[in-house]
Amino acid sequence: MDGTPRLGHGFRFQWEPAQQCHVLLYPEGMIKLNQSGGEILARCDGQRDVAAIVADLEAAFSASGLRGDVEAFLAMAIEKRWLKLETGAKA
């Protein structure tokens, strides 16, 4: 997967103290994210491309080989329109 993911139109990502988790807010709804989902989405800022997000996560959690899991999550999030993937000329 190549490109730069950013939040879909109308979505907002934030930490919710009352839920003790990251959430995605959208018109009239909320998605509670598990820890890894939250960590991935926190890095989908429209600046970092997929490779940078993976590298960043691997550094933050002293892990390697995360690319497959991250791409699977991103593909799901794109399909659900939480994210848009900008490809080609970088945004």
Place this chain on the structure above:
Amino acid sequence: MNAPAKIGPPMWLLAEVTYRCPLHCVFCYNPVDFAQHEAELSTDDWLRVLREGRELGAVQCGFSGGEPLLRDDLEILIGEARQLGYYTNLITSGVGLTEARLDAFKAAGLDHIQLSFQDSTKEINDFLTHTRTFDLKQKVGEMIKARGWPMVMNVVIHRLNIDHIGRIIEMADALGAEYLELANAQYYSWALLNRDQLMPSREQLRRAEAITNEWKAKLAERMRILFVVPDYHEGKPKKCMNGWGNVFLTVTPDGTALPCHTARMLPGLEFPNVRDSSLREIWHESEGFNHYRGTGWMKKPCRDCDHKEEDLGGCRCQAYLLAGDADAADPVCPKSPHHEIVSAALENATNPDRQTQPLIFRDPKESKRLIEEAEASESTS
């Protein structure tokens, strides 16, 4: 008392900021006696309510009414709500919406606008014949889209417009709607007064659903359509408000806090006012919010029913309105001893010779008349 042990945070704070409205919808869910609850909260009261709701954990904030645009402090309230971290939703008919006002909402950080078609008896007719109302919605729709908000539309569907549903969808598409909610009227408050006029027959409903499904397939790429089936026809009680005191905390224009926007009608239940109590006390400790939480309040047939966790006995207001008992099973359920009331209403909707009274329009004069009528019947009974 019978509340579940753990009460989570409300997801929604619904701020009904005013009952004032330029429209007179025959299906309005505002209380029929709204004219006696006109003392509106001040700006400072609302700002405190917003803060307390957020501290309680609410994430979605809806501004509705009446017509919320009639509060001239709306941009202040939206700004504070956004600042506090709410996702902010404005539910409006768009009547009176200007470029300047929308700019102020944008600057305040408003996240989402739902444009409703309220006054359908008149408005849908205008809308369907391309006259003034269509122009108004088109203008408002363009102003909304130009500022980067998604175009979300809601149309209340009933007997008088249901046969035009294809045309309604087509025109929503022409307005650039990305999301369209076709909500069948629910029979509370003004809509209950007008039920015989508003309830479609099963055949009308079936046809409308089929047409909607065709459009869903055709427009799948650019518009999401949600068709909300009426519970009378479905014969299945809804899990009302997704559970009493579970997801929604409504604050009405005069500060009364409710677990659902029509619950004020239930007799014998005290609902607290935000002028006297904090939202935390209201949500966690008040009798009004605890009374119908969970399943402990149920009696037969709900108490012994396999579906009791699934539908929580349906709607308390509907039980009260139709069965005269707020603790009863929702009469839309075939297991309810009062189900015949619902069957009779449905039967009546197919009767070509059915009697109908003139439509009663929601306005302060009618509301005052209905209050007087209710008082007169109380003093004679």
